[in-house]
Amino acid sequence: MRAEQTDTKKQILDAAEALFAREGYQGTSMRAITGSAGVNVAAANYHFGSKEALLEAVFERRLKPLNEARLRRLKEIRDEARRTGRRPDIRGVLRAFIEPAFELRERGGAEFSALAGRAFTDPDGTVQRIFLRLMRPISQSMMELLALALPEVPKETVFWRYQFVIGALARTTRIYGNPRFEAMRPAPEGDIKLVTGLLIDFAETGMMGKSPEGADA
Amino acid sequence: MRAEQTDTKKQILDAAEALFAREGYQGTSMRAITGSAGVNVAAANYHFGSKEALLEAVFERRLKPLNEARLRRLKEIRDEARRTGRRPDIRGVLRAFIEPAFELRERGGAEFSALAGRAFTDPDGTVQRIFLRLMRPISQSMMELLALALPEVPKETVFWRYQFVIGALARTTRIYGNPRFEAMRPAPEGDIKLVTGLLIDFAETGMMGKSPEGADA
DNA sequence: CGTCTTTTCAAACAATTGTTTAAAACATAT
């Protein structure tokens, strides 16, 4: 049968996504996944082959379209910059990187958003390998465009500022909507659009460098 | 005997610290720790009681003095602000938070620095509980001083900007000196002081808000 | 020396891990 097959696969994927996001890759057992999905343990290995391959499938399902959206927007910016002969717009570059991560939440990917946020710092070799492979094109394009947008800033500085942005984004996707951090918040959970805007503003000002009182150090 | 006991304990602590930092809490087995320390498996449970308590000891050893240093500096800033009746200096507040994390590296805490950086996003409940307990006073003091320094900025905005700084710091401590990221860097590993300065600049400009082209949104 | 406490160690504990097996259940096509 066909419909049932994909149904089982999808249920395993959904359960794995949620559990990987909440408990981490190493903290999630195959039995926890299949139990939550309501299927037999062997079904996961039958459909995906291994826990590692299952993680890869979880990442590919969401991160591939997400990064394709990012690359599309980055390509537009690069083409426009080449066409007009002007520098790429920093804010546009940062928005191309940040906004798709939050738009994912509105498309049923809320769990995955937290998972991706944590994948940046996951110590597990498998997670790093899979995640880095999917992120490398983005990082390359980001570094290239940011360097073009900030020609007077040393490449190493641009690199680190980009890492700071990644860190801020990763933390945001991790704690937004996480009940564990509810107590820390000064106000009830704000709109996701508001937080996205705050992050983009933060990233833009930080990326452009010290501007209020003086020139670059 | 006394000297030998602390020697074994210290060796276990060091090994645990390095392995927790590199492989994560769940990714590190007691046998890996004791094997790396050159002691028997049972020694760890004898001296610390459990894996959880060992993790707690690892955190306490470094994070307690680190956070005490942070609190001391934050208290100074608060006292000075009260005495002079002026707002706390944003850069001073951020430096009090960021600099001790890097000074730790120069005192044999290089491994721990990465561990603390990752603890912010560790999904394991044990890690979160231990880490949050040690960080709470810092976060409270930081939020209070940042709010005082930016009275015109909504508290929720201050909260998120502070989270962005935490994310940037966590990522930096995680990847600085990490050979896994060597290939991504445009230049050979820069001075730690340089990176610290870049992060503080980034945090300060981001924390103060959009300044280059206009007023607050 | 002998006695008492602290520390170390090999071995075993039950529980859980990811994965495999082989049979059953099901679907589809001839």
Place this chain on the structure above:
DNA sequence: ATATGTTTTAAACAATTGTTTGAAAAGACG
């Protein structure tokens, strides 16, 4: 209906997990 291929399942696999045991070793102290 029979045959063929796909999917699901209970059960078992070996390996690893954190922790405990009980005896041996080491140290401290009279």
